[in-house]
Amino acid sequence: MKAVLLHGTGGPEKVQYTDVERPVPGIGEVLVRLKNASLNRRDLFITYGLYPGMKLPSILGADGAGIVYAAGENVEGLSEGDEVVINPGMNWGSNLNCSAPDFHVLGMPADGTYAEYVKVPAESVYRKPAYLTWSEAAAIPLSALTAYRAIITRGELAEGDTVFIPGIGGGVALFALQIAAARGARVFVSSSSDEKIARAKEMGAAGGINYRSDQWVQELNKEMGGADVIIDGVGGAAFKDFVFLAKPGGKLVSFGATAGPVPEFVLPRVFFKQLDIRGTTMGSPEEFADMLQFFEQHEIRPVIDKQFSLKDAVSALKYMEENRAFGKIVLDIS
Structure with missing residues (x-):
């Protein structure tokens, strides 16, 4: 599959659009065929090595939305073809007041959403709000x-x-x-x-x-x-x-x-x-579900500033660095 991979730090120029092996979902995991991903400033900081727990190489990207392509064993309530949005926060833990020590976010150290496919725990995917486009759904997760x-x-x-x-x-x-x-x-x-x-x-x-x-x-x-x-x-x-x-x-x-x-x-x-x-930073799975419900109730739509193709992720990151955007920057994958 095609993906945007960071091998070393030094800024957006260190990002490569390349071929990598498509992941296989394990027990309790699903493979999502991504339609869109979106940028966060976290992604830009990672390219410069300005983030704790750096582990490279890694596929960048926390935010994404797409279709369930395959499911591993012991996955219930999800089927191939389901339209989903991904909660990028992994292992929040049982304390709603703060995240657990092993909490992390997709896109480093775990491979992220700047790719055609991403593998995530089944509990990390939620039904895509029907009123949102794929671009809008992908723009929501981390920032919202x-x-x-x-x-x-x-x-x-x-x-x-x-x-x-x-x-x-x-x-x-x-x-x-x-x-x-x-x-x-x-x-x-x-x-x-x-x-x-x-x-x-x-x-x-x-x-x-x-x-x-x-x-x-x-x-x-x-x-x-x-x-x-x-x-x-x-x-x-x-x-x-x-x-x-x-x-x-x-x-x-x-x-x-x-x-x-x-x-x-x-x-x-x-x-x-x-x-x-x-x-505060990020949020719990319960808050992610509540956020989606709040957005649906009020039909809140993300502001999307500009869209780039996946292969132009370097240009997208450079555009973010210019600080001219008003709203989210989105990558088209499909």
């Missing part, structure tokens, strides 16, 4: 699950709450906007692009601010009136501003740090405001 857990489980968002989502345009941030808006929250966003802010408003955001403005924090605070929940995948020097923008008793939920470590952190600003700072 991360956003759902951040908003619903860790953020405990209630109807009428005010939410701030910095760095709008990426997959998780956009899903967080869609989930929060469907939940009945007032959503505010930030970006360095006025165009992205305008598009976010079209999707339901109540307001937004360009963080290149010298007074963006004060301007946003005046417009927003403080946030009950902040969903942050940025980190870096701006984190102190997020603490300022949170309402007393508010929650700051962190799922990433694309801007790097927080250089200065003044603790009194946290404890005098009675803030909760909560970490």
Whole structure:
């Protein structure tokens, strides 16, 4: 079969579109013939070796949707031809509050979805929501699950709450906007692009601010009136501003740090405001099922920025690196 394989680190150029042996499903496993896969920033980081537990060579890709092609022994409730979407989180464990030590994600160390076929445990596949196209279904798993857990489980968002989502345009941030808006929250966003802010408003955001403005924090605070929940995948020097923008008793939920470590952190600003700072990443199988149900209930569709063929995965990764995308980047496989 054709697959996108990473042999060594050094960036997207180290990725190869090549022939590999098609996997055979074992006990309790299914083989999925993939229709589409989608990119996550995790994939880009892996090409540079910026991820814990590096194990190469490996087929990249966490997200995918397709058709059950074959099933191993002891697989029940699934048949050849079933249309499915894959939960890329493996071995979450029994504790819903956090993942188990052996939790991992498809696409390294386990071979992932940048391929014509992928082998996964049967419990990791779910029925594809009928209203979604193959591209849309493939765009959901990792980012939507991360956003759902951040908003619903860790953020405990209630109807009428005010939410701030910095760095709008990426997959998780956009899903967080869609989930929060469907939940009945007032959503505010930030970006360095006025165009992205305008598009976010079209999707339901109540307001937004360009963080290149010298007074963006004060301007946003005046417009927003403080946030009950902040969903942050940025980190870096701006984190102190997020603490300022949170309402007393508010929650700051962190799922990433694309801007790097927080250089200065003044603790009194946290404890005098009675803030909760909560970490989150991915989610449990139960949350994945709940997320799909929530999406179906509200007919949430992913925003897809651009599609590439599987053989052009290097170009897709380079495009992601440019940080111009608004929404998910998808690979066409079939």
